[in-house]
Amino acid sequence: xxxKALAQFIIVTIAVVVLxxxxxxxxxxxxxxxxxxxxxxLTGLDCPGCGSQRAASALLHGKLLEALDYxxxxxxxxxxxxxxxxxxxxxxxxxxxxxxxxxYSVGFVRTILCLVLVFWIVRNIPVRPFSWLKA
Amino acid sequence: MEQQxxxxxxxxxxxxxxxxxxxxxxxxxxxxxxxxxxxxxxSQVNSKWAVNDYAGALQxxxxxxxxxKIGFFVGITVIVLYCIAVFALGFGGLWWTSRSLQQ
Numbered sequence: 001x002x003x004k005a006l007a008q009f010i011i012v013t014i015a016v017v018v019l020x021x022x023x024x025x026x027x028x029x030x031x032x033x034x035x036x037x038x039x040x041x042l043t044g045l046d047c048p049g050c051g052s053q054r055a056a057s058a059l060l061h062g063k064l065l066e067a068l069d070y071x072x073x074x075x076x077x078x079x080x081x082x083x084x085x086x087x088x089x090x091x092x093x094x095x096x097x098x099x100x101x102x103x104y105s106v107g108f109v110r111t112i113l114c115l116v117l118v119f120w121i122v123r124n125i126p127v128r129p130f131s132w133l134k135a
Numbered sequence: 136m137e138q139q140x141x142x143x144x145x146x147x148x149x150x151x152x153x154x155x156x157x158x159x160x161x162x163x164x165x166x167x168x169x170x171x172x173x174x175x176x177x178s179q180v181n182s183k184w185a186v187n188d189y190a191g192a193l194q195x196x197x198x199x200x201x202x203x204k205i206g207f208f209v210g211i212t213v214i215v216l217y218c219i220a221v222f223a224l225g226f227g228g229l230w231w232t233s234r235s236l237q238q
Contacts, residue, residue, distance in 0.1 A: 035217040049163040049170075074163050084156040103155045106185055109178040112155070116162060116171065 002092065009092045012085075020060060027057035029066075040135075048073055048120045051135025070135055073119045077112075151196035153180035154203045161206035169206025173199050 028034050039047040051070035058067040059075070067075050084103065091097050102108050123133035158173025176199035183191035 033221070035214050038213065052163050071163075077159055077163065081156060081160065099149065104150055104153060104181055104184075106178065106181040109153070109155055109174070109181055112159065113171075113174045113178055116159075116174065 005088075005092045009089060023053070023057045024060045027061065028053035029057050029070075045124045046120075046135050048116045048123075054135070069132075072133060073115065150184040151180060151193050152200070153177040153196060154199040158199060158203045158206070161203055161210065164210060169202050169209060172202040173206060176202060 052074040055067040055070040155177040162170030179195035
C-alpha cells in the first residue's frame with residue numbers, strides 16, 4: 001500500500017467529516033461565521049464558486065432545490081468530485097487500480113472550463129432568466 | 136533537435152496527473168483566478184498528450200499543480216486570516232461592551 005496516498009486519504013476523510021459536521025450544524029444559509037468570497041466582497045459580482053458553502057449546507061439537509069438555487073454548478077460537479085474521490089479511495093486500498101478516464105479526456109476538461117467561464121458571466125447578468133443563477 | 140531525441144524515447148503509458156478535480160475544488164471554493172488557471176493547464180495536459188507532445192504535457196501538469204496549490208494555500212491563508220480577524224473583533228467587541236456596561 002502506498003503510504004503517501006494513505007496519508008492523503010486519512011487527511012481528506014477527516015477534513016470532509018469535520019467540514020460536513022460544521023456545515024450541518026452551522027448552516028452557511030443562516031450562520032455568519034464563514035468567510036465571504038473576496039471577489040464578491042470587492043466587486044459585488046458573483047464568482048463561479050459563490051453560494052457553494054450555502055449549497056453544501058442545503059445539500060447536507062437534503063434540500064436539493066435550494067442547493068441548486070445557491071450554486072447550480074457546484075451541485076452539477078459534485079457527482080464528478082465524488083466519483084473522483086471514490087476512484088482515489090479504491091486505488092488506495094485495492095491492488096487492482098482503476099483510472100479516472102473521463103477526467104483525462106480533452107473534451108471533458110474543455111467542457112468544464114467553458115462551463116465555469118460561461119457560468120461566471122451569465123450568473124452576473126441582472127435579467128431573468130440569468131439572474132436565477134445568482135447565489 | 137531536442138524534440139527529435141525526446142520523441143525517440145518510449146512514451147510513458149499514461150498521461151501525467153492533470154489536477155482537474157483539485158483545480159475544480161479550488162475554483163468552487165473561491166480562490167478563483169488560480170483555480171481557473173489550473174483548469175486551463177489541466178486541459179493542456181490532455182490536449183498535448185493527445186498529439187504526443189509528452190514534454191509539453193508534463194510541463195502543463197507541473198503548471199496545473201503549481202496554480203492549484205497556489206490557489207489552495209492562498210485560500211487557506213485567507214480563511215485563517217478571516218478567522219483571526221473575526222475572533223479579534225469578537226473579543227474586541229466583548230471587551231468594548233463590558234467596558235461600556237461598567238461606565
